[in-house]
Amino acid sequence: MAAPDGTLVGVCDSELDPDRHRSSYLTNKVGGQPDWFPGVCPPCPRCSRCGAPLSHVVQVYCPLAASPYHRSLHLFACPGPGCSRGSQGWRVLRSQGLEDQGPQGGTSRPDPAKEAPRPATDWCDTADDWGLEEEEGWGGGVKKEQEEEEAAAPEAGSPSLSSRLQELRLAESHGDLLVFRSFFISVVQESDLWGEEDELEHAQELLREYEGREGVAVRTLEEGGGGGEEKYEKSRARHGDAFFSRFMKRISLCPQQILRYCRGGRTLFISEPPPHVARLVSACGSCGGPRAFELQLMPALVSLLQRTQGGVELEFGTVLVFTCVSSCWTPGSGSAVEEFCFVQTDPDQQLFN
Template sequence: MASPAHELTLVGLCDAEIDSQRHRSSFRTNKVGGLPDWPPGVFQKSPRCGRCGVPLAHVVQVYCPLEASPYHRNLHLFACTRAACSGRSDCWKVLRSQCLEGEEERRTSCGPPPAQEAPRSASEWCDTADDWGMEEKGVKEATDVSSRLQVLRLVDSDPQDVPVLRAFFINVVEEADLCGEEDELQHARRLLREYERREGVAVGGPEGGEDGGGGGEKYEKTRARHGDAVFSRFMKKISLCPQQILRYCRGGKPLFVSEPHGDAVAPPCGSCGGARTFELQLMPALEAQLEFGTVLVYTCRSSCWKSGPGPGPAVEEFCSVQPDPDQHLFK
């Protein structure tokens, strides 16, 4: 785990579409859409919308084992696809599931072989992974894919009328690597200058880091036309990679799109009563049907889990949805 002084942020990019004829995903796959892949020993019905009661669509699956833990670990995010619901926190659900290492092998030794995945198309979101499945060429290819695809189009429904979204692999890159090449910096500068001209706000350049060149956080002291300095900071932070669909930094700080309110405070874990910590957030580039600014996910700090002899349910965690104050700027 990265220390608080040097938080490691991973950025998720939409990669190739999952072809059911060539690929079969498993709980180790990071993906957008499709049906959830539960690890061995976990049984979970599709959650329902807290507002309208319809079954929720599976939006994102992340494989995120923790360092020095004996468990495989997954997070699944679900959302209501109705226009009136997708921007509300009570219309989203996040479920955490775990299984002991070796449980997969024990169960599959008595059954069919495990599902096959496309090599290097899915990455582990854990602290000890050596290869994030993303070379420089891969970054650009994933970026191109995400910019031209409408990711969240409904493609089918199962017999229980659960909406199913088109499935895509998620590829991963460390955020720090996004500013390693001069052409990336030049692109970021152009984006920032365009944003400054459009909004009448000076947010500084990416080459100066968080404070835009050592003069303090100047963007915090300026006001865009919409009057939201928090949103200005959000735009600056993602300008190096506007196509990012997910940010992962367990124990780090979320990137707010607007000033957080009381409903963004994570309550204690409903399973063990312990404190929760921020783990990941979905970004506005993901939405093609769902409308939101960002979806913040907080999970049990101790990642509590009760193993049993039979199938058990996943643990519900906490998510908070912030609407986009200027939706048109992401179009």
């Protein structure tokens, strides 16, 4: 299978301890409280199915090429019984802010040595990570960024009284809201993973040639767990579902992936979608323009979404997010823009636990 182009795969990194790390809208994370841009009024989204307040699931910092805006997506879900299995229990909100507006709300840009947001031109077309320095690998860049932010905090000055009061009001208003444990998200190019599979397939071919030539059976590679292919065959036999089989085959090299990002790319359905699924994606509620696929949440994320005391709360297979093609935004707007998400249940959740 040809390596897909431009897809980024997100995996769970270390836990984000709010006592040690100060997250901002530049942070890619699971759970915790959402970090909104300065000037954006923090919304309190509710479930369309039961009316309960939604919990924050994922925050993704995703600026676009040639855009002057920082840009983030926030996904929320209802922890109520059965709500997260359908689209009514989810909401996705997009917010943006000009690049000269720093994380603390000032109009001057932070010192790049202390705070290093990726420029808009480094996303989608040319970027290969989400704010990670290449030499840091999968997770070091994000943690290093947080440590540098923490070290720079005294120089940036103490938060204003108004910002402290705002945080206090938010804490009070979310007193009964379920907050999931928070983790950093690290990223890798999916094409790098496919390169590893090519090497494995070549090794298996050499092994088969050796077996045929010598008349012996060596099963080390197959028994040793290189077995994305083996898992795929078992899944296909169990379900008889071509969509699920393709899904398992595609993620077999990194089954622990929790998120896939490819703006304008192809969706990866976990089961057969309804007929004419493209017609279900509504137009942008802000500008009326079309929406396109941008990212999707994966089954491995479910086991991470726990109360601080433990216990899985959400159930889903994959959550597909479609956003405004033009990423419309009104300068100075204080309201996040709602985008569209489509949820599919998982036919075999236990494979990812």
